[in-house]
Amino acid sequence: MSGARLTADLRVADRVEASFVAEPGEVLAVIGPNGAGKSSLLHALAGLVDVTGTALLGDTDLLALPVRERRVGLVFQGQLLFPHLTALDNVAFGLRARGESRARADAVARDWLERFGIAELAGRRPRELSGGQAQRVAIARALATDPDVLLLDEPFTGLDVSVQMALRIELGRHLRDFAGIALLVTHDAIDALTLADRVLVLDDGGVAQVGAPAEVAAEPRTPHVARLVGLNLVADGEEMIAFTPDAVVVSLHEPEGSTRLRWRGPIATVAPHGDVVRLLVHAGPDLLADLTPAAATELGLLPGREVWLSTKATAVSRYPARG
Structure with missing residues (x-):
């Protein structure tokens, strides 16, 4: 058959x-x-x-x-x-x-x-x-x-x-x-x-x-799918927002600028990822951020530390929550 x-x-x-x-x-x-x-x-x-x-x-x-x-x-x-x-x-x-x-x-x-x-x-x-x-x-x-x-x-x-x-x-x-x-x-x-x-x-x-x-x-x-393909995913009402970890800026203080999307939460893990350091942050939702080893050291990033994450609105992809 x-x-x-x-x-x-x-x-x-x-x-x-x-x-x-x-x-x-x-x-x-x-x-x-x-x-x-x-x-x-x-x-x-x-x-x-x-x-x-x-x-x-x-x-x-x-x-x-x-x-x-x-x-x-x-x-x-x-x-x-x-x-x-x-x-x-x-x-x-x-x-x-x-x-x-x-x-x-x-x-x-x-x-x-x-x-x-x-x-x-x-x-x-x-x-x-x-x-x-x-x-x-x-x-x-x-x-x-x-x-x-x-x-x-x-x-x-x-x-x-x-x-x-x-x-x-x-x-x-x-x-x-x-x-x-x-x-x-x-x-x-x-x-x-x-x-x-x-x-x-x-x-x-x-x-x-x-x-x-x-x-x-x-x-x-x-x-789960977002993690498989290396993207961050945020549900925003009837809309989904996806963006790459390298589009995320990590800071210890709230970022300025109305064009930025922002989240705050404790660092869950800090691990090498190729040439960068990858953070997993419990920011509700969990988000990934990539930064250089030098930047991670300068900011003193360790598990448990509260950080701000932000990305430019122009760096995200938006699409309906249900296709």
Whole structure:
């Protein structure tokens, strides 16, 4: 059924309620703070948690099908493989469970291991694989069954940064050729910006924003998304105000000038951030400010100290609170 649109209206207990549409060939990134229901959403489609509602793939409701008939591939975080099976047998498992002959399943599995550049590891068991190798096997296992829907639950978590980068590039290449629908749960803005066609933002148990990655990054509507893309976000009635940390001026006394927006609060953290020092200030809301190490030293900025933050009105972006 690859090539069909997914129209979902799901309610997972008291954890999340989400309605969304995903087009064939599309990668939909699912982002949001911890506890927003991201994994619950994927697990509902896979049949791992109780859910009410519908998930129409074309004219077929996935939720009405037995789990084994859903043609859904799921990749967990943490390289979860069958420990007693070789890499080849792990990748072939889904096909064998579907009734394919061993010869056919093994042939498809070898092809996928080859595509991920790990064919020589076919005979190894999970304990003999590195984290990156094991996750390549896990992704190959999900893709080998030719699923209609591919569910990726933070697939890069726990991997070294260099391994994450390499695997992100490899996965992106395979997703470009994937005819089905891919849902990618991630906590990393890089994943959303480089792999996704659209972004679904979950917050407070529901959908807070949906849009192209560039649109969501430019006009975030939740503090979590703003932090992901390195912006400050202030709700001002029916309007949102976004601005970068380097547009913020830090002072010990109230700034002058009517053209400046201003906030006051205690410093929560002071930490190096590239060539600058980044402050997190509990100014109601929490705000980030970047300044030079020399300026931070001169002002004596330490956690707990009350400071004023200000920015020029011309340095902020304004847009409606709800799109």
